[in-house]
Amino acid sequence: MRERIVFAFDPFVIPFTLGMVFIILYLSVGGFKIIAKLSAEEKMKLLKHTFSFAIFKTLWDIIADCLLHIKIFKRNIRLGYMHASIAFGWFMLIFIGHIEVMLYTPQRMGVLYYPVFFRYFVMKTHETLRGDFFFFLMDLFLLIVLSGVGIAIYKRFRSAIVGMKRTTKLRTGDKIALYSLWLIFPLRLFAESFTAGISGGSFLTISINRVFNTFATNESLIQPVWWAYSLTLGAFLFALPFSRYMHIPTEIFLIWMRNSGIRATSSRDGYAESEIYSCSSCGICIDACPMAVKSENSKLTSVYYLRLMRRRLPESMNHADKCLMCGRCVEMCPVEIDSCKLKVLKREEEISEKRLRMAYLSEVHTNVNKSDVLYYAGCMTHLTPVIYNSLFKILQKSGILFSFMDKDGSICCGRPLMLSGDTYSAKELIEKNRQTIINSGAKTLLLSCPICYKVFKEEYDLPGIEVVHHTEYINRLLNEGKIALNKSGKSFVFHDPCDLGRGSGIFEQPREILMKAGELRFASEERGKSHCCGGSLGSLSLDKEERNGITKAALATLFENNPDELVTACPLCYKSFKNINGKPTADIAQIVAEQMV
Amino acid sequence: MIVEGKKKIWSEYQKDIxxxxxxxVRSCIRQNFFPASEKVFLDIVRDRLGLDFFETPHHTTCGGIAYHSDSIPQETLMTIVARQFALMTEAGYENYVCSCITSFGIYNEIINTWFHYPELEAKIRELLWEASKREFKIPKSVVHASDVIYKLRNKILENGKYRLVNKNTGEPLRVVEHIGCHYSKMFPSKGVGGAEYPYVLTGMAEAWGGTVIDYPERRHCCGFGFRQYLVQANRGYSLSNTHKKFESMAPFKPDMIITNCPGCPYFLDRWQYVIEELEGKTYGADSKGIPVFTYEEVAGLVLGYDPWDLGLQMHQTAVEPLLDKIGITYNKEDKYKI
Amino acid sequence: MNRFGYRLSPSSQIDLDVSDNSLFRQILAGEPGISTCISCGSCVASCSAGVFDKISFRKALHLLEAGMDTEAVALLEGCMMCGKCTLVCPRGINTRHAIVLIKRKLNKG
Amino acid sequence: MTDRVLIIGGGPAGLEAANQLNLLGYKPVIVEKDDTLGGHLAKWDRLFPEGESAETVLYKLIKPVEHTPVYLNTIVEQADKEGNHFRVKLSGGKEEIVSAILVCAGFSLFPAEKKEEYGYGIYNGVITSSDLEKWFKTGKGVNINNPSKVGFVHCVGSRDEKICNRQCSKVCCVTAVKQACEIKEKFPDSEVFCFYMDLRMFGRKYEDLYLKAQNKYRVRFIRGRVSEVSEDFTGKVVIKAEDTLSSKPLKVSLDLLVLMTGMISNSSIEELSGILSLNRAEDGFIEPADTITKMYDSGKEGIFLAGAVTGPKTIPETLSEARASALAIHNYLSNKAIQ
Amino acid sequence: MSCITRCPRKNGPGLIIQALRNLSQELGYFIDSEKGRQQLVLNRALCGNILNYGYCVYPRTFHYSDHPENGPVGKLIEDNLEAVHKRVGSNLDGEGPGILRKIPQSDLDELKRIFDVTGATERMEKIETISKKRAKELGLSDEEYCRQIFTINSEEHYI
Incomplete structure (x- = not known):
């Protein structure tokens, strides 16, 4: 193998090179901008992470997510293969290309375009097993990539085959990048096949060479094909930053930052910016979003939010306000973009005046009598007293002394205020509750509302106090034999409240309880994928009809295997379902209290 | 404005005078701030028109201001009023005329209360006997002095020398009539023309050539409010009432204000001075303030009395511009000559 | 204090010709539901903060509609956003959304 | 000889009763003091809650009784019972022998000028709800051109001891909301206020009308009784009221103020009740024998009642009372025939 | 009393307020409110005038210093009271009928007896004693206490 073109240059490489230089510059400036916006502490984390063993886990994550797309495989095999084949295949083409250059034309190592157009610049002098091997690999990966592109083209017209009901429309930037992406590999195939006669090839390129023998060897056709190949590459690279495919490079950057523990602190800059650019507008979150049950609202799902944020358009506020904060899109997002957090940050920026608002708190003195277990009902449970009455029956039966912290009116746990964007005032509530809890000297803080549970767990600093939701607590009482249930003939379905399941990771305990209480049936979508009940406080601007629509959709999934009774563990879900569900609805504490021996 | 509508209502409230x-019976405030008005009143009815108006030196205040300032309980007020009636019965009269609107309201209120609670009247009779050994009869009719002048308005016009008409333009003067709240608001049937559009002052103004302005705040209180004025701390409330009235009448550019209660002219006049001092704002056509008169003063002007005999020098807001408009001759120098 | 010892006390009367309820109209645009409020007071009765502080969403709406923005917002200052009022509102008004809009509009000055 | 029945009052109650009596085989005779049938319904444009046209409703009532003898511009002068018949002298020298009398003289609208502080008949901008309805129907009566601010005052002449009508007239709240919507429909960029003490939207679909007025038409409901009305320099009507819900006194100047005049007893009922010796409540409405079970019975043998003569009513209630009275007359006459 | 004309239930809100004020004096609650405390200066001025002169308002006790709003004309009238009243024909402190005449002592005594018999005097004494007690609690001399209640307005009445 030796060089065919003297100065290893030909005008056709210019478009590609310009594209490459442009994208490298763009990425480095963007990357630098993001890092600059990070706080000093976050920069330290980044450094510490990069020079620690954890970096290998990040590398593995990058390979797993960006090349093999394991998460998408889990979701849908065909979709996974499509992504993996293109990503991994293309990576291998570049990688092996560099090896070929290194082996055969080491003097051209630094040249940017050389590995891509290797086949044009070299001439095959003699057969070597090693040469054939590499050529074989190159053709093999080219074939894999082509198969991926084939599925991608087919998917664009009938997205059902990859299990996606709805997806997003392509914008101009996306179209240019997509169509050029589709053309790159076929053109590469033709280009390499046309010069296969000169530079050699493997099973794929040589066979095509022979098929088009008549005009393949025609000298005048080789130039235009390589030109076309370079031009499409250039076009793709230039269009990349303005298209959804920008997520290819940015996701790597995102994984690196996420693994070093950085999270979004502003709605648009720093880590948030890299999240926004990592969104590939794939539209998986449209199907995930419970709001999308009403077609107009599907326009307000996270993918459209991130698009508007990317182009800094003010309409994004409507999306941020309407979002249920149920976390289902975050759960389903292949890139794990925490769009809920971004939207809360966006809401926070709307309340610019950070000042004390709860002056009255100083005059409030909730005197709580000392006891190990302190029960905090929260605002919502005050509207559903059946829950805490049942809970008290259970506690009395199991001989546990408890005191009722917010017996005459509760100071809110702070989460609804944080969700509305006023985290500054929420701290006042949190501080007040914190003092009351600590002064009470309790060991366990028992909660019946997952919304409170999540904020007590994440925002409150309660040293030496165990924060527990009543599902966990009842399950523990059952396992310790403090109480026992006699099985009723009834069949139950459990609805995972968003903040309990996705929000706090409690899935098993309620199910264990229900299995002891009767027959547990499955919902069509549950645990991490459980459908929001519609009553969520996360949404600010959803109106009554829209909420009822969501509730009905959730009920449909829950009553798939028509159980006798719907059981949930959150006062707000209970209240949302109770009004609309024809069948009996109960909180888990009720079931236990009724069927307690 | 459909004037016939008002005339229809006025026709329903015919009061027999x-x-x-x-x-x-005299009025404390009128004697203090507009003494000449009472003199002119008696002068007109007694000397000019030869009517029998008897005044006993033994009559006192009716105690109305003390009652409305919650200084004396209702029984005390009723006994004082009973004493006044006793003086009248001893003097052999049956028609009672008072010069103060607050008193007029007090008398109506008490007579009406006695009507509904005869036992209270009996108790007051005992108290009066115990205190002053007097017996009293409830007057056949209780009227206010302005009712009398209203009734005699055409007679006054006949003897009149001037009319409420702008001398050079010939147009009728734009008159704001302000009725004391206690005149007919408590008992609409006791006021000429009822409570919404009392006719007693309108009748006079129109009879003497003026046109009456109907501005939105025409029925609003002048702001006396008894304890709202008597205690300096509360005078801000009193001032704001008058301020509201003037702000409302200003666009109509009135030439003068005619009142029938002694308190109103004092406040409408003095508060204009205070508003000018505090807010630097004046009202009236040439923004030199709107002169305020008692009905007796206006009657006196129409009859050609010398303005300084009418006590107009005791007003704070200058009356000269109006006198010039009507064309009344007066000499400036002895305005303050004592 | 001036030499008179008192000042012209401002009238508490609202003049609807002059009062500027533009803030109310902005909130109305964001949450049209508030136009259907029937002043039943359920929100105030169920209010968590209402136990501790003089807070009243119903009265705030009225004051806003009369153009008295500062007094209205002062009534909403202590709101904990717990959403009970939205749950109990017989007209199905999203009261919580209205309160957020008010808080946001106010800070923009 | 089929029995003749005298129906005093040609409004909706009288017309419906006549139609029913015809169907039952009797010969009703209608006596109407005005020159047209239909009473107030004839002067109305649209009815609540869904804005049906009053004209079509009137047509439906008049059509079936077009052949029934009617005395227009006639009143009852004398009625004496003779055996089980009545000899009734009518004005204009006419006379009728009837076996039963149905009194459905209806109601009168409260004369708004009696509420002096509202300035009806004194300020041009002040009209009554019937004036407005007439204007909607014929465009005549009052002149309304593109008012930018319109006010509705509820309870004018109802629930007011001062004018001796302590009762609620039931229909004016719904009518006010209906007219408010109609005004907004006609003048979209006008601002409409309703001043009410209690909004009594008691019937079915009335609440929907109220809801539509609130969110579609953005009518502004202020809870406070208007205290006085006056005219400012520019001729606009200035009203004063207190918004009792924010306990703030307020004033506003309007181009048009509509007074929702209530229902008081029919002006001619005093004389009629004397003739038929019916007992009248102190507010002038006729007292039925039993306000729950016998609304149709006047307590006097052979004399029956229907419609608003016994108190404020909506048209559906009036029609059902008319049918009830027709049936009562039928029972009375048929078992009288047996004896 | 405009409220009486307007109440559709024929109530007299103004009279109710008056009754409440009397009640608060009878039960002694008046001392706890700023407006209630003012009752002392009102009683002294008004009842003083009635018992001493027979008039609710009397020129000699109507000092310009307490009533600056009387304006320059008021000052002029106060400075030459007798002359002005003579000019306008009033019978200031004169015998017999006439404007601002001297009311015979016998009539004033009758008024005093009426005050005693009907409970007005008792009411005045009650106001005096309770106010003196409060003045002592506040550590103010009688004169300072009167000055304070006569002039201080916390102005939170029109929110």
């Missing part, structure tokens, strides 16, 4: 033989 006796022609003669009155037992006359």
């Amino acid at each position: 006796p022609d003669d033989h009155y037992f006359y």
